[in-house]
Amino acid sequence: MRISVTGCGYLGAVHAASMAKLGHDVVGIDVNPRIIDNLTAGRAPFYEPGLPELLSESQATGRLKFSTDMSEVVGCQVHFVCVGTPQRRGENAADLRYVNEAFQSLFDRVGPGEILVGKSTVPVGTASRMAEELALRVPGAVIAWNPEFLREGHAVADTLTPDRFVYGVPAGDAGQLAANTLDEVYAAALESGTRRLVTDYATAELVKSAANSFLATKISFINAMAEVCEAAGADVTELAEAIGMDERIGRKFLNAGLGFGGGCLPKDIRAFMARAGELGADQALTFLREVDAINMRRRSRVVEMAREVCGGSLIGRRITVLGTAFKPDSDDVRDSPALNVAAQLQLLGADVTVTDPQALPNSALRFPELAYEPDMDEALKNAQAVLLLTEWRQYRELDPYALAARVSEKNMVDARNVFDPAKWRAAGWTYRSVGRP
Numbered sequence: 001m002r003i004s005v006t007g008c009g010y011l012g013a014v015h016a017a018s019m020a021k022l023g024h025d026v027v028g029i030d031v032n033p034r035i036i037d038n039l040t041a042g043r044a045p046f047y048e049p050g051l052p053e054l055l056s057e058s059q060a061t062g063r064l065k066f067s068t069d070m071s072e073v074v075g076c077q078v079h080f081v082c083v084g085t086p087q088r089r090g091e092n093a094a095d096l097r098y099v100n101e102a103f104q105s106l107f108d109r110v111g112p113g114e115i116l117v118g119k120s121t122v123p124v125g126t127a128s129r130m131a132e133e134l135a136l137r138v139p140g141a142v143i144a145w146n147p148e149f150l151r152e153g154h155a156v157a158d159t160l161t162p163d164r165f166v167y168g169v170p171a172g173d174a175g176q177l178a179a180n181t182l183d184e185v186y187a188a189a190l191e192s193g194t195r196r197l198v199t200d201y202a203t204a205e206l207v208k209s210a211a212n213s214f215l216a217t218k219i220s221f222i223n224a225m226a227e228v229c230e231a232a233g234a235d236v237t238e239l240a241e242a243i244g245m246d247e248r249i250g251r252k253f254l255n256a257g258l259g260f261g262g263g264c265l266p267k268d269i270r271a272f273m274a275r276a277g278e279l280g281a282d283q284a285l286t287f288l289r290e291v292d293a294i295n296m297r298r299r300s301r302v303v304e305m306a307r308e309v310c311g312g313s314l315i316g317r318r319i320t321v322l323g324t325a326f327k328p329d330s331d332d333v334r335d336s337p338a339l340n341v342a343a344q345l346q347l348l349g350a351d352v353t354v355t356d357p358q359a360l361p362n363s364a365l366r367f368p369e370l371a372y373e374p375d376m377d378e379a380l381k382n383a384q385a386v387l388l389l390t391e392w393r394q395y396r397e398l399d400p401y402a403l404a405a406r407v408s409e410k411n412m413v414d415a416r417n418v419f420d421p422a423k424w425r426a427a428g429w430t431y432r433s434v435g436r437p
């Protein structure tokens, strides 16, 4: 099929390359020439494992191209919209400017029988609003909403072999046409058994908000348990193992620590609360305010722990932070708990050096005041306290004895609960983690 993808960020770039790998003819469009230049040269504009290989493989087939020129979408049968929906400045609600712009420029260029497919995370009601306008502008064209559940760091696999497809479509023949078209686009994954649910627009939009809210709630639940464990002298990692053995609960997303961040969960739960308020259902989601508050409290708690291991004052203390990305295998620092803690420590008077395998350039753009050191050994030199804030594999494998030789004081705050406390203490470290004795 001939496919256009508008918006080539984390979602769209991976989607475009994946669709080409599935055998479709794809053009990816973005207004940012830097992104398009990189993608055209086969370079991923951000760190995502497997994406560079996927880009070169797909481009070699001649089925994948990128452009800043929106008129390239003309003649495509399916048009995916993958633009961002960031949080509005000073408000909880989502900023729909990019979604509106993308659809408006598609409305000027699509014809009858073509399908416009929203993948961006939007407030419920957006798809039907767009569909009403499209019906006036291009009768015979159809809108579908097909939310995306990919995780950064696993984006390629999550796009090529997702665990489910959700299609939000209108009633009647138009809906049938949209569902059939999406089935054709995703034929390979459907044949290998990926489940698919066809529903209305509002339900499809809500599936995404509900899924992210559930994940955020699960993380904040275990972090709340961590607070109680700390007060009671219990161990939250053992508690998570034990409750996770109940199939109804499940062990995944029960890692207590510094909490969630990134470009999705924090802003999506806030936008969901804002939208529920507009719909008169705000009471239903007041618990998400607590989920958000528990999550933000983790950051202050880790700053407090750093102060404690530094003997009560942060002023002038040399602190090394391992990891600034919002999670491992990503260079994304949007609402990164790790970068937030590093910045707070610096503002409180500590002398903070940060290191990260991929996220330093993005971190420096957001918070230039910190000292950035790409070499981990250099970053650790003379540290009076070390904070593990993003659990990259190379940090999880650190040896307390080897590390002891590099630092000037053996203080470790393990904010992701990845190390064995007994081993670190045996090596002479003052070791603190989250929700563990």
Ligand code: UDX
Pocket: 148, 149, 150, 151, 152, 153, 212, 215, 219, 252, 253, 254, 255, 256, 257, 258, 259, 260, 261, 262, 263, 264, 265, 326, 327, 328
């Ligand atoms: C999330 C959803 O998982 C994905 O389905 C959706 O499409 C977009 O949002 P992503 O933002 O890539 O994906 O990150 P995710 O892997 O969900 O992690 C989010 C945050 O939660 C990270 O900061 C991570 O460190 C934190 N986390 C995750 C925990 O603190 N504990 C856990 O047990 C799991």
